[in-house]
Amino acid sequence: MDLVQDADWSKGAAYIDGQVMPVAEAKIPITDWGYRRSDVTYDVVGVYYGSFFRLDEHIARFRRSMQELRMEPKESDAELRQILIDLVRRTGLREAYVAMDCLRGRPPRGVPFHPAFAKPYIAAFAIPWVWLFTEEQQARGVHAIIAKTPRIAPESVDPTVKNFHWGDLTKALFEAEEAGAETAFLLDQAGFLTEGPGYNCFAVIDGTVVSPPRGALLGQTRDSVYELCQELGIPHDIRPISKAELEDADEIFMSTTAGGIMPVSRLGTRILGNDRPGPISATLRETFWKKREQGWHATPVNYDKAPA
Incomplete structure (x- = not known):
């Protein structure tokens, strides 16, 4: 896993396709279908009192969603679990909102312009806890x-x-x-x-x-x-x-x-x-x-x- 060095993690940490960076530096390509077509699935898991809640169930649901959309990123469930834990650990947050996305990229030139030829990849982040209502x-x-x-x-x-x-x-x-x-x-x-x-x-x-x-x-x-x-x-x-x-x-x-x-x-x-x-x-x-x-x-x- 590549890492941005000497970074400020206080406002959150992110992972995109193998690279970890402060959440403010996280970016996805504007041409990817995850952005252009909302060709993406996601899940959100909470951390409170310094613990994830139903982490494995959230990852299992996320995997089912990816499979339904025919997305197979390189990360296994065990690897994804560790990525999420590491993001929270890096921030030091005891109360965190943790998201995991799987986005479809864009087919490269020379292949059919079809989602089957576009690479899916994982993007995840941990930021301070979010209340939907105060x-x-x-x-x-x-x-x-x-x-x-x-x-x-x-x-x-x-x-x-x-x-x-x-x-x-x-x-x-x-x-x-x-x-x-x-x-x-x-x-x-x-x-x-x-x-x-x-x-x-x-x-x-x-x-x-x-x-x-x-x-x-x-x-x-x-x-x-x-x-x-x-x-x-x-x-x-x-x-x-x-x-x-x-x-x-x-x-x-x-x-x-x-x-x-x-x-x-x-x-x-x-x-x-x-x-x-x-x-x-x-x-x-x-x-x-x-x-x-x-x-x-x-x-x-x-x-x-x-x-x-």
Whole structure:
């Protein structure tokens, strides 16, 4: 692995196709299809309390995404795991947002102008932790709307493969801003809940925690929610959620790597409960972070070991 010497790693570290550099110096070619065509898949794993959360599961999901897009970079899963750990160790960050991308390059001259002839390569970085919503927003509950913009159909872009096709999600975020809200939930063409910009969605209906079966990423934090429900004896289910059910839900919350479990206190003009997180959402959020601190699904970073 090539390394930029005498570098400042305080703001983050990056790896691109075999070379490590400060994140501010990381660049990809403007002609690569990862940029020109959004021909890329990615995953994000969090570091908190000095430990990765569900690191191997994130890498396994990333590998499945690459395989679905017919990308085979040179790095093995074990090598990628070490790269991510080394990036965090190099920065010294105890709380870090760690991304791994696989981008397709551009076919060289002399071969067909087809993705099969373009080299895929890994780009990764570790930067200080990112909250999707501030701690204050989470404490009082996030304000959301149901977007008019429908989610891209899974038959066109598979949402279980993390991707950069954010046109619908970005449009929904502007809808939310114009409505004085902070985020948006997207429905499919049939009017059922899918996901939001960067997170899975949950509704608490008659005491049961429910999440959609299709149209959304199979989130690692989503899996953690159902593990917690099982542990705490909270009924849970995966089934379609109509717009009417979402609007009438007892509680609503979201889950993502960049924030964990995040309650919602307003949906459009409706104020849920007492304009604060509901009891099930609050319990799940509190338990999630308590277990994280205790080492749940943790891969500790040995900061004393010199990076490779």
